[in-house]
Amino acid sequence: YRLVKHCAISIFLTACHTLINRMEYFFYVIKTKKSTFMANMSKATQNYTRITTRTLAELKAKGEKIAMLTAYDFTMAGIVDKAGIDVILVGDSASNVMAGHETTLPITLDQMIYHAASVVRGVERALVVVDLPFGTYQADSKEALRSAIRIMKEAGAHAVKLEGGSQIQDSIERILKAGIPVMGHLGLTPQSIYKFGTYSVRAKEEEEAEQLLKDAQMLEKSGCFGIVVEKIPAKLAEKVTQTVNIPVIGIGAGAQVDGQVLVLNDMLGMNKEFSPRFLRRYLDLDGAISNAVQEYTTDVKKQDFPNDKEQY
Numbered sequence: 001y002r003l004v005k006h007c008a009i010s011i012f013l014t015a016c017h018t019l020i021n022r023m024e025y026f027f028y029v030i031k032t033k034k035s036t037f038m039a040n041m042s043k044a045t046q047n048y049t050r051i052t053t054r055t056l057a058e059l060k061a062k063g064e065k066i067a068m069l070t071a072y073d074f075t076m077a078g079i080v081d082k083a084g085i086d087v088i089l090v091g092d093s094a095s096n097v098m099a100g101h102e103t104t105l106p107i108t109l110d111q112m113i114y115h116a117a118s119v120v121r122g123v124e125r126a127l128v129v130v131d132l133p134f135g136t137y138q139a140d141s142k143e144a145l146r147s148a149i150r151i152m153k154e155a156g157a158h159a160v161k162l163e164g165g166s167q168i169q170d171s172i173e174r175i176l177k178a179g180i181p182v183m184g185h186l187g188l189t190p191q192s193i194y195k196f197g198t199y200s201v202r203a204k205e206e207e208e209a210e211q212l213l214k215d216a217q218m219l220e221k222s223g224c225f226g227i228v229v230e231k232i233p234a235k236l237a238e239k240v241t242q243t244v245n246i247p248v249i250g251i252g253a254g255a256q257v258d259g260q261v262l263v264l265n266d267m268l269g270m271n272k273e274f275s276p277r278f279l280r281r282y283l284d285l286d287g288a289i290s291n292a293v294q295e296y297t298t299d300v301k302k303q304d305f306p307n308d309k310e311q312y
């Protein structure tokens, strides 16, 4: 009996030992992977405590890609910033993903300032670019400048983005003259959706492609620090990138550009209905949130939450 007991104890101890070793190895792998990730991320980040428009020019010159994402609130902006993103765009896509509008047209300047100010409060390192919403810069350049000044002053933004080329050249130049950095936006410009009638790929025809290239050159000459090109053929985006010396950031514009931008909610998988070809989902946040809410609801109903330790 004593021999059997002795054997059982040693088998049990060996099993425990093996289990502890395995767990130690598991945590070691996780830790190493995390630090490798941090080391990779910091290649771009370490050198810059604050990303500026100048940094973006340096990144283009070095051939290092620029990573840009949208954000609309303090909490998400803080997470995205700490993860090492270069540029945060407070896009007027807030009109769709935050407010549930069908287009970007309804969002107002006051609402954009509210989102932008929340984002700026959460950001320590990234460059924060804010969209001028529809109707705040097209009528005349003085109104455009007034709108841009409000965004810079009231939200604390670092730069503004405007959709369009030669049609809004006056507005762009007036804003730039006031010392406000401007980012252009060509190709699919969602504020003009009712003119296009569709969200499909732009500038497939030669005439439109030539105009887009001219507009990009005009934006560079005027003094814009960068251009977003949305949903245009990859070859055209590559040509624009090679033609201008300012960074060209693509969305649905292929890989041969200086950087990429995506709408945060789309890349986190918060919107299952929106599935364009260019979108890569990095998370199923819709599924994760839904599971968490279901679990919580069940726990509340069966009086499992809160337990004794979760109360005062």
Ligand code: KIV
Residues within 6 Å of the ligand: 070, 089, 090, 091, 092, 093, 094, 131, 228, 230, 251, 261, 262, 263
């Ligand atoms: O508003 C937005 O999110 C944008 C990006 C799609 C570039 O303009």
